[in-house]
Amino acid sequence: MEKDLDVNAFIIKYFNVWALQQKSKEELIEIVQNLQDRDQKLTDLLMKSNIRVRNREDKLNYLRTKLIETETQRETFKRIADLKLGNTYNVNATWIDKIVFVLKAAGRPLRSSEIISVLLNNDHMFRSLTDHQKGLSAHLTKALKYGRIVGEKRKGENGYLFYLPKNAR
Numbered sequence: 001m002e003k004d005l006d007v008n009a010f011i012i013k014y015f016n017v018w019a020l021q022q023k024s025k026e027e028l029i030e031i032v033q034n035l036q037d038r039d040q041k042l043t044d045l046l047m048k049s050n051i052r053v054r055n056r057e058d059k060l061n062y063l064r065t066k067l068i069e070t071e072t073q074r075e076t077f078k079r080i081a082d083l084k085l086g087n088t089y090n091v092n093a094t095w096i097d098k099i100v101f102v103l104k105a106a107g108r109p110l111r112s113s114e115i116i117s118v119l120l121n122n123d124h125m126f127r128s129l130t131d132h133q134k135g136l137s138a139h140l141t142k143a144l145k146y147g148r149i150v151g152e153k154r155k156g157e158n159g160y161l162f163y164l165p166k167n168a169r
Contacts (some may be wrong), residue, residue: 091123095139098123100148100164109152109163112136 023031093101102118103110110118116136119126129135140162143149151160 091125095136096143096146096148099136099139099143099162103149103162103164109161111159111161112140113159115140115162 090097090101098119099115102115106114106118112133116126116132119136120132126132126135140149140151140160144151147165149162150165151162153160
């Protein structure tokens with residue numbers, strides 16, 4: 001089967017060469033010009049398609065950058081909304097608001113040492129205090145006084161357990 005195809009291809013090639021040899025000089029020049037015109041059209045078509053591909057790539061890159069910008073803006077707006085809604089730790093909030101936020105985020109009563117560890121992880125101003133326990137104690141007292149948090153002394157335990165009042169949860 002393959003030998004038949006090889007023989008047929010050889011015969012076609014031979015007849016094409018023979019047919020070209022039978023043509024006159026003017027006919028051969030016309031064939032060459034037609035082939036050159038066809039090649040030029042194909043080259044032009046290829047260039048146009050390359051330009052279209054480059055334009056599509058440029059559009060794709062532009063859309064990618066716009067997507068990244070949009071995602072960044074969305075994250076920024078989400079962070080701002082979370083700050084305003086009280087869903088995110090705000091380093092510019094008052095100390096009492098920070099304590100209330102930590103208790104609300106924990107969802108359970110916390111000891112002052114646990115509140116200190118959270119503030120140390122999230123607040124650079126709190127880290128700068130020389131005595132963290134004393135620094136927090138004054139603000140816990142104010143929060144208790146204003147009714148923003150509740151402190152409960154448990155028998156057999158040192159210190160208080162702080163939690164949010166029932167209406168603030």
